[in-house]
Amino acid sequence: MEEDVELRAITERTKGDSPVPEVSRRISVSEFSCHCCYDILVNPTTLNCGHSFCRHCLALWWVSSKKTECPECREKWEGFPKVNILLRDAIEKLFPDAMKHRNEEIQQNSDIAHSLLAFHKYGNDQIQATPNLGRANRQRGGGFFSGVLTALTAVAVVLLVYHWSSRESEHDLLVHKPVAKWTPEEVILWLEQLGPWASFYTERFLAERVNGRLLLTLAEEEFLKLPYNIDNNSHRKAIIMELERVKTLGVKPPQNLWEYKDLKDPTWKQWREFLVKYSFLPYQLIAEFAWDWLEVHYWTSRFIIVNGMLLSVLELFSFWRLWSRRELKTLPRRMWSHFWKVSTQGLFVAIFWPVIPQFVCNCLFYWAVYFNPIINIDLVVKEVRQLETHVQ
Structure with missing residues (x-):
């Protein structure tokens, strides 16, 4: 039978010391039910969207779907969900008998124990992977302007590597x-x-x-x-x-950075066009370069162009997400976190580049060229589905 509890709240006396009538209301377990198991919430975990679920229900959902999104509204959660302590304590005080019976049922289920163990291991991995953020708030599409920051760091690394590996003497260049x-x-x-x-x-x-x-x-x-x-x-x-x-x-x-740096300064019109694309469509610059080599590298150029288009779409989705959630004020912090992460990775690559086998470099390069577009297609599809859910 459903357990009911009567709540009474007596307000403070007024200035005239006249008592206020007592207010009472009966509440039931169904008002604190999980939308997955439709039973009383056990260790209620509240997601970014505001929906709360039993922690073991959320773990079962994640293990079966491998999706970091709300089981009800399909909005992606950020970081790793935590138990709503205030809601948990309130439910345990209001319905102690129901909670005791529910906990006994959960403890006898081995599938729930394995799911919780895997879910918490995933959470620990997420926290260890983002020690500098204080909380795991990364998004799978990358933040807005992440392409610009990546390009800046990549250019710096390429300059260092090219300078160290260059064997050409300072003779009159053919440019x-x-x-x-x-x-x-x-x-x-x-x-x-x-x-x-x-x-x-x-x-x-x-x-x-x-x-x-x-x-x-x-x-x-x-x-x-x-x-x-x-x-x-x-x-x-x-x-x-x-x-x-x-x-x-x-x-x-010119065909490399070292030769480009010795050319005449670009005109203001060239600078304006470059800065606009560099700031808002950084991947289009790469796609335009690949376009010039379509006749020579047929498939490779097309993979690069498609990947540039997909990455641009993901950047626009990331900006829209920040705009719709009114989180544009977090943009500087996100940019700095991404810049720090990419800088440390770039420095690591620059230091160990001379000792990395060429075979490993080739494998990583062709993996990025031919498989990243497939991964990004899946990300774009998920973003579109999430947008459709949000609009509905």
Whole structure:
């Protein structure tokens, strides 16, 4: 039978010392029921959305679905849910008999014990993974501007690594020397910078003593014939495309950060366009770079472009989430936390980069290129479903 409790609240006396009538109301166990098991709340755990569930019910839900979202409204929770101590103590004082009976039932269920153990282990892992945040409030899509912060740190790391690994002496770079004045050795240097595959053709160019003037006269038909004999269609198109850029600029276009830093300062219009994209669409810059290499790296470029679009969508969802919850004031703290995390990781990579096997680097690179888009598609789908639930 459902247990009822009568509550009485006697207010303070007024200034005239006249007593106030006693107020009473009967409450039942059903008013403190869990929306998962529809029984009295045991160790009630309140989520960010405001809904409360038994802690073991929430653990069973998480173990079965592996979703960090409310079982009722499907809103994702932030951090690791904690027991609502005030609500727990109130229920235990109001309904001691019902709580005793309910606890005995839970203790006899081994599935609940295993689920709670796994759930608490997950919570400890979350807390250890975010020691600098004070609480686990990370979101799976990344915070707004996280792409910008990641790009800043990545540029710094690349500069350090490139500086340490560069073996080139400070000679006159081809980005300043007119192509008509290139020597055969400098033509080979230009060819090798197109990619590792260019090493197959360096001996043929050296044998013909191809200098800058001769290079400008070559056409696609001549690359098909002897002595060049470039049969690979992708390699031939890459050389032709880069040769057209050389003819247009009159010098070798820069291909790395070290060569870009020696160019003339960009115009204000270029700076304005770059800063707008860098601030609001950082991944579009990467997608635009990949777009120029579609004819050479067919699948890789498309994977990069798709991943850039997905990451931009996730950034917009993150900003919308902050805006809808009126948490924009937490943006500086989130940015600093993300910057600190990425900086420490980048410094670790920069220190141990020389000793990391090339095979491991290649595996990580291709994993990021080809599998990250699949992961991000799943994240976008979840964000869209959450948005639909919120709108409804």
